[in-house]
Amino acid sequence: xxxxxxDSTRVRASIAAELRRHGIGRREFLTFCASLAAMMxxxxxxxxxxxxxxxxxxxxxxxxxxxxxCTGCTESLTRSHSPSIESLIFDLISLDYHHTLQAAAGxxxxxxxxxxxxxxxxxxxxxxxxxxxxxxxxFSTIAGIANRDMLHEAVQGAxxxxxxxxxxxxxGLPAAQPNPTGAVSVGDLVKDKxxxxxxxxxxxxxxxxxxxxxYLVFGSLPELDALGxxxxxxxxxxxxxxxxxxxxxxxxxxxxxxxxxxRRGWCxxxxxxxxxxxxxxxxxxxxxGGVSFPIQSGHGCIGCAEPRxxxxxxxxxxxxxxxGDMRGAALGVAAGAAAGVAIAWHNRSRKQQAxxxxxxxxxxxxxx
Amino acid sequence: MNxxxxxxxxxxxxxxxxxxxxxxxxxxxxxxIFSLGRKADLSPARTDSPGSGWRTVLxxxxxxxxxxxxxxxxxxxxxxxxxxxxxxxxxxxPHIELLRSLLGISWPGLPTPMVDAVAVATLAAMLAVxxxxxxxxxxxxxxxxxxxxxxxLTFLPLATGYLAFHHxxxxxxxxxxxxxxxxxxxxxxxxxxxxxxxxxxxxxxxxTGSLFGRKGVxx
Numbered sequence: 102x103x104x105x106x107x108d109s110t111r112v113r114a115s116i117a118a119e120l121r122r123h124g125i126g127r128r129e130f131l132t133f134c135a136s137l138a139a140m141m142x143x144x145x146x147x148x149x150x151x152x153x154x155x156x157x158x159x160x161x162x163x164x165x166x167x168x169x170x171c172t173g174c175t176e177s178l179t180r181s182h183s184p185s186i187e188s189l190i191f192d193l194i195s196l197d198y199h200h201t202l203q204a205a206a207g208x209x210x211x212x213x214x215x216x217x218x219x220x221x222x223x224x225x226x227x228x229x230x231x232x233x234x235x236x237x238x239x240f241s242t243i244a245g246i247a248n249r250d251m252l253h254e255a256v257q258g259a260x261x262x263x264x265x266x267x268x269x270x271x272x273g274l275p276a277a278q279p280n281p282t283g284a285v286s287v288g289d290l291v292k293d294k295x296x297x298x299x300x301x302x303x304x305x306x307x308x309x310x311x312x313x314x315x316y317l318v319f320g321s322l323p324e325l326d327a328l329g330x331x332x333x334x335x336x337x338x339x340x341x342x343x344x345x346x347x348x349x350x351x352x353x354x355x356x357x358x359x360x361x362x363x364r365r366g367w368c369x370x371x372x373x374x375x376x377x378x379x380x381x382x383x384x385x386x387x388x389x390g391g392v393s394f395p396i397q398s399g400h401g402c403i404g405c406a407e408p409r410x411x412x413x414x415x416x417x418x419x420x421x422x423x424x425g426d427m428r429g430a431a432l433g434v435a436a437g438a439a440a441g442v443a444i445a446w447h448n449r450s451r452k453q454q455a456x457x458x459x460x461x462x463x464x465x466x467x468x469x
Numbered sequence: 470m471n472x473x474x475x476x477x478x479x480x481x482x483x484x485x486x487x488x489x490x491x492x493x494x495x496x497x498x499x500x501x502i503f504s505l506g507r508k509a510d511l512s513p514a515r516t517d518s519p520g521s522g523w524r525t526v527l528x529x530x531x532x533x534x535x536x537x538x539x540x541x542x543x544x545x546x547x548x549x550x551x552x553x554x555x556x557x558x559x560x561x562x563p564h565i566e567l568l569r570s571l572l573g574i575s576w577p578g579l580p581t582p583m584v585d586a587v588a589v590a591t592l593a594a595m596l597a598v599x600x601x602x603x604x605x606x607x608x609x610x611x612x613x614x615x616x617x618x619x620x621x622l623t624f625l626p627l628a629t630g631y632l633a634f635h636h637x638x639x640x641x642x643x644x645x646x647x648x649x650x651x652x653x654x655x656x657x658x659x660x661x662x663x664x665x666x667x668x669x670x671x672x673x674x675x676x677t678g679s680l681f682g683r684k685g686v687x688x
Contacts, residue, residue, distance in 0.1 A: 204546020327640070328471065338641060350581040352562055371566060378476065378642045383601060407642075408473040414480065421563040422570040424481040433489025435495055 115368035116317070117156035130155075137314050140307065140386065141323070141333045154318040161317065162221035163228055164214060164255055165199040169241050169250040169275040170231025171286055174266040175201050177303035193311075194313065197225070200243070201247075211244045218258050226316065228260035229287045232268040232275045236283030244434055252290060261295045261322055262287060265309060270329070277411035288329055297322050297328040302405035307386050308334045328408065331381065339376035339402045342384035345369065363399060373417035374401025381406040472491020472642035477552030479649035487653035488571075495668055502669070525678020526671050546598040553591025557584055557627065581634075588631050597623050619664050625651035 120130055134155065135148040143151075167175070179202070196202065197217035198210070217225060229252065238247035246254075256262060264287040265271035275284035288296045290406055299308055312331055315323045323331040340346065348354070348368040355362035355369055368374070376384075379402050383394040396402060401417075404410040414424030449458035474673035507587060537544050558564055562578035578584075600610045600622055629651050631637075633644035666673075681687070 102633065117518065245547075336684070341636070352578055352580045354562070370563075378473070379646065404496075408471055408475065410473075412477060413473075416627050419563075419566050421566040422480075423484045423567070427485055427488060427571060429485050430488035432494055434492030437493035438500065439497030440493070441497045444497070445504030 110418065110420065113438060115156060116160065119160070126184055127152050137311060151314070151318050155314065158317040160195045160216050161313075162225040162258075163196050164217055164225055165195045165196060165202075165228040165230070166243075166248075166251060166255060166383065167200045168229065168231030168233050168252070168269070169282065170203055170266065170268050171274075173303045174230040178265075178306050179308055182251070186298075194198045194226075197221075207244075219343055222258040224260050225258065226263060226313070227255055228265055228387055231267045232272045232282075232284035232286060233290060234275070234282035234284050236281070237350045240282045252287065253451060256291050259294055261297065261316070262291050263309075263312060264288060264296055264298045264329075266304055267300040267302045267407075267410065270300040271408040274411055277409070289313060292442045295322055296329055297325065298330060299330075300330065300335075300406040300408075302410075303383055303396040304389065304406070305334070305386055321443075326380075334382045334386075335380040335406070336397070337380065339384050339396070343396055344384070345396060357459055359401065366399075367397060369401035371400075371419050372401050373403075373415070373419055375404030375407070375410070375413065375420060375421060377405040379407050379410075472640060472646055474644040476642055476649070479646050479653065483650060483653050487656040490657040491659060494583075494657075494665075498660055498665060499533060499668070502575055502646075502672075510683070514605070514683045516682070518682035518685075521682025522675035522679035525681070526674045529674050529678075542601040546594045546601070547670075549594035550591050550598065553587050554627070556587045557591060557630070560584060585634065588634075589626065592624075592627060592631060595620070595627070599624075615662060619662050622655045622658055622662070622664065626655055 117130070119305055124154065131148065131152055134151040135145070137151055138145065138148040141147075144205075165175075198214040200210075203210055203213065205327060229243075231248075233248045233251065233252060241248045243251055265268045268275055268284075269287045271282050272280070272286045272289075275282055276286075277335060286298075288298060297312055301308070308331070311334065312323060315321075315331075326332050326335060340349070343349075343370045349370055350368070353362060353365075353367040354371045355367045356371060357363065358372065363369075370377075374396065376396065383402070384396070387394045387397070403416045404413060404463075416424070418424070478611065532544050558647065559568075560579045561584045562581070565575050565578050602612055602620075626648060629644055629648035631650050632639070633641055636644075638644065639647070655664070659665060
């Protein structure tokens with residue numbers, strides 16, 4: 102790990118050289134590049150280009166800030182399928198500051214951050230996980246520095262900002278109603294630098310490495326959607342890529358987690374699956390090195406990569422069902438009945454008045 | 470506001486507001502209609518025709534002889550879009566899920582591709598009847614602004630539902646939110662437009678049939 106390291110020769114080493122140092126052969130490296138190309142929906146020949154670019158690329162300096170978060174994002178990225186080529190490439194960036202992973206503590210840790218910000222000014226990638234509290238500066242601090250201030254300072258010299266996880270990307274759990282800390286996303290605060298959102302609770306490891314690889318290969322950030330997410334990973338819904346989709350179309354649903362439908366692997370829509378409104382790559386890249394993903398293990402998608410997923414009326418509430426108490430609508434019915442009775446009463450009294458004021462006439466009266 | 474937030478509003482406060490207005494309007498109008506009454510008919514019934522009200526409920530749902538050939542767009546188009554709306558609204562499984570949570574009852578739905586095909590036929594039929602309304606001089610003369618309004622109110626939920634399902638024009642979440650909002654607008658305006666016939670049609674048919682039967686008129 103390169104945290105706080107001053108070894109300039111290592112910092113300058115190319116990624117290919119670092120991979121060789123870790124015992125990764127050229128064949129494995131090319132396989133990795135090919136899978137990256139496929140994942141980014143690039144033509145097959147792009148794998149060579151990626152290999153060439155990654156081979157020459159210098160390890161970029163990365164500063165990782167953790168704010169109101171649970172460290173699940175870091176866990177996901179570093180531990181999920183270790184040792185893998187993804188985790189190695191993670192090793193191959195110059196991670197100059199990261200709470201959880203760095204050996205240094207206290208003053209030394211903060212010095213490492215300041216040194217990296219100075220040395221790689223204008224060039225480092227700033228990765229943020231966790232939301233930023235605006236309610237009270239004291240809600241979340243690092244070395245006595247409020248999250249908002251640290252973000253503001255670190256973003257000045259950053260080439261780009263990568264908001265990792267739903268908290269950094271959209272506010273996430275801390276911003277769920279009633280949002281006691283006044284949590285906001287990184288994108289809410291950073292307006293003058295490119296921000297890539299990689300939502301998910303946690304995000305898929307390969308999506309993270311894919312974005313960094315794109316930056317190394319092409320020198321730019323990938324194409325983003327309206328919510329700042331890389332289109333290549335968040336371009337389609339879980340539902341559209343779900344292997345249980347045919348059962349949805351046939352109208353075959355599990356009605357409980359232990360019925361015949363659940364055992365047969367039918368669609369989990371009625372059990373609250375949020376796959377239709379969730380854009381992420383889980384159904385294609387899967388988790389734990391491609392072993393499985395939540396729906397494959399029998400649980401619906403909870404929509405963790407979407408803004409405000411926590412407030413979507415509950416994990417087990419089917420998507421078509423209303424959120425909140427609809428009994429208030431009964432008030433409308435009662436008011437309608439009351440108004441109807443009032444109108445009926447009014448009409449009746451008008452009728453009675455008409456009858457009462459009715460004057461009978463005889464033919465003789467017309468002559469008058 | 471992003472698409473998720475709009476969807477949250479449509480699934481929560483928006484839906485509740487629409488249901489409250491719908492309930493308010495239906496009750497108001499039903500009380501109004503039933504309490505209005507008619508002048509007592511003092512003359513004896515011309516013919517004894519028991520069940521003429523119920524018979525009319527059925528017979529007026531069928532085309533009068535010769536009319537299918539004389540006005541095919543009106544009749545075929547009308548049947549296709551009314552039956553199509555029934556199928557897409559009440560036999561599409563996500564809609565049944567919504568009704569189950571609101572009413573506590575449910576029934577089997579149709580496979581999605583079937584509902585999809587019906588939706589296409591319904592959209593086509595609605596466009597055909599609109600074209601006929603605009604093209605036919607008599608229909609055009611008879612049409613008021615409200616006729617075009619209720620057509621739009623009915624068409625929008627169907628069209629947005631279809632577009633959402635097929636991921637056309639907009640991102641699915643946006644289109645789903647718009648679909649819910651369009652349906653909510655329809656619900657809120659049902660009681661106050663001629664769309665009230667969804668509630669009143671069989672009441673008024675029964676009444677007409679019964680009255681005509683009493684007067685000795687075939688209806």
